Amino acid sequence: MEDADPKPIARKGPIEREDVLAAALKLLGPQRSVSTLSLREVSREAGIAPNSFYRHFRDMDELAVALIGLAGGSLRKVIREARLRVSAGGEVVRPSVEAFMEQLEADEKLLHILLREGTVGSDAFKQAVERELHSFEDELRDDLIRLSQVQWPRAHQPALVAKAITRLVFTMGATAMDQPPQRRREVTDQIVEMVRMIVTGAQALAAGEGKDGD
Amino acid sequence: MEDADPKPIARKGPIEREDVLAAALKLLGPQRSVSTLSLREVSREAGIAPNSFYRHFRDMDELAVALIGLAGGSLRKVIREARLRVSAGGEVVRPSVEAFMEQLEADEKLLHILLREGTVGSDAFKQAVERELHSFEDELRDDLIRLSQVQWPRAHQPALVAKAITRLVFTMGATAMDQPPQRRREVTDQIVEMVRMIVTGAQALAAGEGKDGD
DNA sequence: TGTACATCAGTGAACGCGCGTTCACTGATGTAC
């Protein structure tokens, strides 16, 4: 029955980029950011010799950018999740924020990278993070425009609203991750309220403009 | 006439903590964050032997926290500046945001630290950054309350408004720093608009509550 | 079926480097008598 060595886990094939990425992810945490990971450390965690690392990535920077790709996937999951919840019920803001926060907890390591590390690291890394955030903003902007045709009053500058909401939610989410679960729920409520302020404000400003002209 | 060696700069006394801090600041930039500075590097820049570093700081972490102190001073300067401009004219939001952005450019290195590095680094470091941001929020909240008694409608949850504005302005400011000066002016306009959305939204929500009850 | 060869993920050993930290020291300055 036991036709393999007991210690090493049965491999489904040779080590892949993904295995190395998984090892890197495993090392991340509240105290360890991507930029503090060393090539040797990641290799050790992945169970390969340090020089084998080069078979998969040119250097640690390339690995960092690949991690952003993974994080981007996680982010798209957030969006999908939020859309599902919104289309089901009437409320918009709270279910979306809650979807975000839940994904944040489930996927902790991945979204962390987008949340906290976009401002440090190599140029390539920062640009990759910015690209993901922008794609999120674009999705949100389109959703806002759609909503304003269906059930909401016309919003003032949807692109700007999307940007404000995105940046605010991400920063607040980043600080929430350092808190115990109970405080996180408070932060969720705060975020919901903040987003409502932005949306309400945008609508009020649009209405104010509407009176004058157009 | 020449009564000293020509090479070494005349010292006004022994090397102080401040000189070491200045050396650390000099090394910071868009590519170098506090957490990537090494003890030997800072010592080299300060013109002392590596082991002399310990005469001034227990370790690099203590230096990092001391840097936050400096950045806090810079932040208080922002607040003072903004108050002066606001009390002079009628407008509130734009002059304040502009004061912030100007200070950001003048003081680039110092405010950078608060903007970009609050999410990485040691616990002591992160807490020091959070403390400074909180003090900023408190000041802003008090200003909002004062304004709402004098010239503005009553605002909804001033503490939350202050927090939303602070976090948003800081994140946006951080991304602006990577941009050329011209783009920064665009970002300034965006921030002004975002802050107006928040303030207007808070007022609208307060008015809505007022209708129902109290 | 057998043989010769190419490919290529992974390896062990070694390199030079910058790091944080330690040690016993120097030499200027201040203080006590």
Add this chain to the structure above:
DNA sequence: TGTACATCAGTGAACGCGCGTTCACTGATGTAC
């Protein structure tokens, strides 16, 4: 005024360490004939 001593910022040399990177290699797998 002179002498002895304490203090303490700064020093040069050395340590062991983990790092990124290189080299020539191994050995499994696939392919051509």
